[in-house]
Amino acid sequence: MSLFCKFVDSPVGQLRLVASEQGLVAVLWENDDPLRVRLNPTAEDAAHPVLLRAESELREYFAGEREIFTIPLDLRGTHFQKQVWGALLAIPFGETRTYGQLARMLGNPNASRAVGLANRCNPVSIIVPCHRVIGSSGSLTGFAGGLDAKAHLLAFESRGRIPVSMQLKLG
Known part of the structure; x- marks a missing residue:
């Protein structure tokens, strides 16, 4: 399954958003430990619809306009x-x-x-x-x-x- 990423700036530093076709897979920190969240290789895609929606919702959150996120998630874990x-x-x-x-x-x-x-x-x-x-x-x-x-x-x-x-x- 392919993963796509986009980098966005935020008040807490640059974030790396990662998505699949099903939803948002990760929001990673600029200096995140690569072993903390293990992902398959990603291709940068600034126009991916899930990534655009995640970026929009994060901007609304940091602007004080959003308290609940509605982006679909593709959580991977036990x-x-x-x-x-x-x-x-x-x-x-x-x-x-x-x-x-x-x-x-x-x-x-x-x-x-x-x-x-x-x-x-x-x-x-x-x-x-x-x-x-x-x-x-x-x-x-x-x-x-x-x-x-x-x-x-x-x-x-x-x-x-x-x-x-x-x-x-x-x-």
């Missing part, structure tokens, strides 16, 4: 990863959840670490909002785009009202 990514999609705009809360939501309260690993492998950053997951202490934990990007996205979504406890734990 059954458990897809369950976790589905749970991420249920976190409302401007809110956060902990890994433990997600594990409990999935019916396995002891799976916090497994949830964290699946979260790390989320191929569709921002749109599948893994940035909305924080540590149990309220700290910002690992993020493929970097903690500065995570803090930016959380502050943006909370309209700049990032809790002081999180601001202190960024360093």
Whole structure:
């Protein structure tokens, strides 16, 4: 199955969008670890309809005009990863959840670490909002785009009202 890509600039750096004919496969960071999301080779196609729609929805999001994405997704992962990514999609705009809360939501309260690993492998950053997951202490934990990007996205979504406890734990 062929994959196509397009590069777009954003307030959190350049993003590489990857799509199949079925939907968006990935939103990758400029300095993303190539082993984090393993994809077949892609051909650049700036006019691919899925990529154009993803770019449009991301622009609307960053302009403050969109809180929910409607782009079709072509998620590729294990059954458990897809369950976790589905749970991420249920976190409302401007809110956060902990890994433990997600594990409990999935019916396995002891799976916090497994949830964290699946979260790390989320191929569709921002749109599948893994940035909305924080540590149990309220700290910002690992993020493929970097903690500065995570803090930016959380502050943006909370309209700049990032809790002081999180601001202190960024360093």
